[in-house]
Amino acid sequence: MPPQPKWKEEEHPTRFTMGYWQMRGLGAPIRMLLHWGKQNAEKTKPFAFKDVQYTQDGDGVNKWFKEDKVKMIEESNPLANIPYLIDHEEKKTIVHFLAICDYLGQKFGLDEKEVDSEQRERNAQIAMEVFDLRNNVIRLVYKFPNSVRTQEEFDKQLPEHLNACKKTYQKLESWLGFYDFTYFAKKDEVSSCDFHAFEMIDQHEHYQTLLAGGEKRDVLSEFPRLKKFHRAMRNRPELKTYFESKEYTDFQLNNHTLANSWDGPGPSSMK
Numbered sequence: 397m398p399p400q401p402k403w404k405e406e407e408h409p410t411r412f413t414m415g416y417w418q419m420r421g422l423g424a425p426i427r428m429l430l431h432w433g434k435q436n437a438e439k440t441k442p443f444a445f446k447d448v449q450y451t452q453d454g455d456g457v458n459k460w461f462k463e464d465k466v467k468m469i470e471e472s473n474p475l476a477n478i479p480y481l482i483d484h485e486e487k488k489t490i491v492h493f494l495a496i497c498d499y500l501g502q503k504f505g506l507d508e509k510e511v512d513s514e515q516r517e518r519n520a521q522i523a524m525e526v527f528d529l530r531n532n533v534i535r536l537v538y539k540f541p542n543s544v545r546t547q548e549e550f551d552k553q554l555p556e557h558l559n560a561c562k563k564t565y566q567k568l569e570s571w572l573g574f575y576d577f578t579y580f581a582k583k584d585e586v587s588s589c590d591f592h593a594f595e596m597i598d599q600h601e602h603y604q605t606l607l608a609g610g611e612k613r614d615v616l617s618e619f620p621r622l623k624k625f626h627r628a629m630r631n632r633p634e635l636k637t638y639f640e641s642k643e644y645t646d647f648q649l650n651n652h653t654l655a656n657s658w659d660g661p662g663p664s665s666m667k
């Protein structure tokens with residue numbers, strides 16, 4: 397048994413605690429997974445989860461970097477980062493987005509357990525492919541050489557980014573066609589990789605609405621299988637509570653303040 401984090405037991409009598417900035421980013425697919433797991437466990441072994449949201453200001457930065465991260469390094473995981481997931485029942489703190497998705501995918505029975513499972517292989521490949529797409533978004537919205545700091549820069553780079561992202565869309569579309577699947581790792585059932593795939597497609601649906609000059613694009617209509625996948629996820633009853641939550645409807649997609657970058661108003665501004 398690894399050293400146990402003493403501080404968390406009294407504070408969080410819930411099954412899981414996740415922590416992330418108060419935005420969608422890498423937190424959104426984990427929130428989706430937790431809503432899914434909670435919904436499914438309702439009739440068997442109900443559990444609650446806590447969503448610790450660090451605000452994108454001095455208070456949130458201090459709370460994470462000066463308090464919680466320091467404690468986590470000392471008491472539960474020297475790799476401390478956000479997103480993190482604490483499993484209170486199993487007394488584990490997991491970091492790194494893909495490791496967390498993998499962990500919850502196992503816990504919620506979304507992914508198969510056998511190491512040589514083809515579902516697992518598909519799941520891992522799609523998880524990484526989608527992460528590559530996310531990294532392209534990060535290069536668009538954060539402080540990198542091509543970063544965006546103003547509306548003008550964003551307006552200039554967004555169409556280029558949307559064109560570039562079609563390359564990934566084409567790969568994902570072909571993948572679904574190759575297997576004749578609705579979801580990415582199983583034909584008709586959801587796997588852990590599907591949550592991030594949904595989030596990235598959903599973010600791009602929002603980015604298209606920000607094109608300058610009222611230009612309208614419906615990139616998904618060029619990719620019928622991706623469109624069907626996006627709709628299928630959006631209609632899953634297990635995710636109803638998530639799609640109704642402010643974490644989905646109001647949160648900004650990425651972090652503006654900390655990185656001194658700008659990626660347009662979040663979805664709540666469109667209401």
Ligand SMILES: N[C@@H](CCC(=O)N[C@@H](CS)C(=O)NCC(=O)O)C(=O)O
Binds near residue numbers: 465476477479491492
């Ligand atoms: N490889 C990590 C990257 C985590 C990461 O870069 N987290 C960002 C937010 S997306 C952060 O602000 N981390 C806070 C920290 O470095 O302590 C993962 O996949 O989770």
